[in-house]
Amino acid sequence: MKFNPLTKEIYTDKGEFVKTMNCPYKMSWDNLETTNSTMCKCANCDHLIVDTEGITDDDLLKIVRQNPETCLKIDLNQHNIKIVSNGILGQK
């Protein structure tokens, strides 16, 4: 998957748009209620938050399409992500 930290947009490796990240509560992963090793629950809004490390693009698309309210966690240093931080340069 690809992530642009400037616009917070997530794409698959093939360039399909997944979602734009937005958390009005500025939540942190460490302080969420753990549901299992890849999911947490937000105490503020009850949304599930899925850790994207270790999940495939296909699974990610499936999760977000099934429930567009799903929140995601992305770490800039995780292995399955390509950072496209130069969105203003037209990088995709």
Added chain:
Amino acid sequence: MAFWDRNKNSQGLRVIKTARDMGSINKAAKSGLYPLIKEVKPSDKIRSKYSVAQHKLTGEIKILGDYRWNDLEEYEVVIDWTFFYPYSFKSPFAAYLIPKDIKIGDRVFIEDLIEDYIGASWNQGDTYRLESCEAIWNGTDLEIQYDPKTNRSDFIG
């Protein structure tokens, strides 16, 4: 000293809006808000990198941003890794819109920070702006309650 907790939401705190051009600043002033004018000063601590590679035959280019992903077959690097300030704002000044009834010592939530603080950093050297932060009104200015612990590598949303 109380710092901004990234986990604390803005509920319960008054939200301070930001106006980023003359029109919206004057509109806010006419509506009774006091525009606290600030210069928009890019920090040299906020930076993103790029490299440009050009196809040897067609001349088309690729922009690279991540050291780990470098498929450059048939391409040659024409600009090596270079850091730059990745944000742009429409005006070199902006204003926090202060409500008339704010009191000294009031803690507020600034939705769109004008000042540059590091909100996230990547182990490849790129750093990104903190977008929002709490602040305390001291009678003449907003004291930003920045906590370096907010500088993280993960994003949630």
